């Protein structure tokens with residue numbers, strides 16, 4: 024370990040050589056804050072406030088209803104979808120930005136079940152991981168109840184064995200929200216297809232953090248949110264992608280007027296659009312879409328500096344650095360929950376305290392770090408899994424020096440026992 028103990032001099036050199044460094048200036052971040060929570064709520068891109076103000080004052084205030092046409096409001100979900108598409112390996116016209124991840128998941132999973140069962144009515148099971156983000160499991164459970172299907176929860180190592188003849192859809196998050204573990208989308212999709220199973224990928228913790236190849240992997244459906252690594256703002260509209268071979272094969276269940284082939288014909292009968300437009304439901308939040316649209320300019324700038332491949336390279340450098348720095352500065356005090364192998368790691372690092380530290384201290388450590396301006400978050404454990412400290416690394420704006428400083432703060436929070444203070448041990452509603 025000693026030979027690789029990260030130093031500030033080394034981090035300065037890495038920052039000086041970082042081709043993505045200009046991107047930092049595209050964000051507003053509070054002075055002195057080290058923001059390691061871009062996997063929960065991305066930072067504010069500088070261009071957003073002005074754009075939103077302009078949409079409010081000019082498009083809404085002056086042009087009013089005319090803005091649905093003149094400002095392109097009506098087409099905005101598809102236009103923003105077209106900007107997200109290259110970031111997730113999808114084609115133009117294949118993605119729409121709308122609703123929430125939970126709602127899009129309901130639409131996509133329902134459609135996937137309809138398609139799978141049209142081929143083989145005996146396929147009545149949705150398989151997902153027990154450790155998947157709870158809303159994915161709740162939506163899947165509700166939908167299964169509604170349709171007389173069954174949700175079967177597995178551990179990651181049971182994936183291959185779970186692809187049984189009664190399975191319709193495999194629903195996975197590409198990167199696990201809790202551990203940062205990354206699935207090999209192409210390999211898993213190929214295994215699912217070989218077993219006659221459709222795939223639905225949740226990209227919430229991978230979109231904007233690493234290159235994604237939906238088309239290359241031949242995936243079937245995908246959903247994801249835009250307020251994490253895509254920096255669209257709190258509650259920003261989510262997205263949904265459906266492979267073109269499936270898109271017109273069935274109705275999605277929330278067949279609202281925005282998914283109609285001709286919404287302004289106002290016909291009493293539903294006639295779905297033939298493309299991804301049918302996955303829209305009703306009127307979309309234009310102010311939030313405008314914020315997201317402006318936020319995506321950051322990725323245009325990133326594209327000129329090496330794009331998602333460069334972002335991925337830096338993300339791995341940052342997470343490698345944090346893992347090495349914590350091992351060097353806090354020896355024996357944390358176990359690494361996130362996989363070490365690059366091919367199995369998203370853009371976050373999760374730690375769990377070892378028995379060298381007092382039981383139940385993870386929450387207070389995170390609170391003490393936050394008081395020092397190092398923003399991470401805490402996810403409670405249960406009977407099966409330990410409490411974790413979760414740190415997200417956004418390569419768009421983080422420097423190597425900040426990452427090393429964060430590890431130094433973590434060391435100091437432990438050595439001073441700062442985390443034992445009562446003020447760091449009061450639970451808030453959002454952890």
Ligand SMILES: *Cc1c(COP(=O)(O)O)cnc(C)c1O
Nearest residue numbers: 123124125156196200225227248
């Ligand atoms: C963040 C996240 C969600 C959030 O869903 P919302 O509908 O936006 O609340 C869903 N799934 C995963 C895997 C997530 O990480």
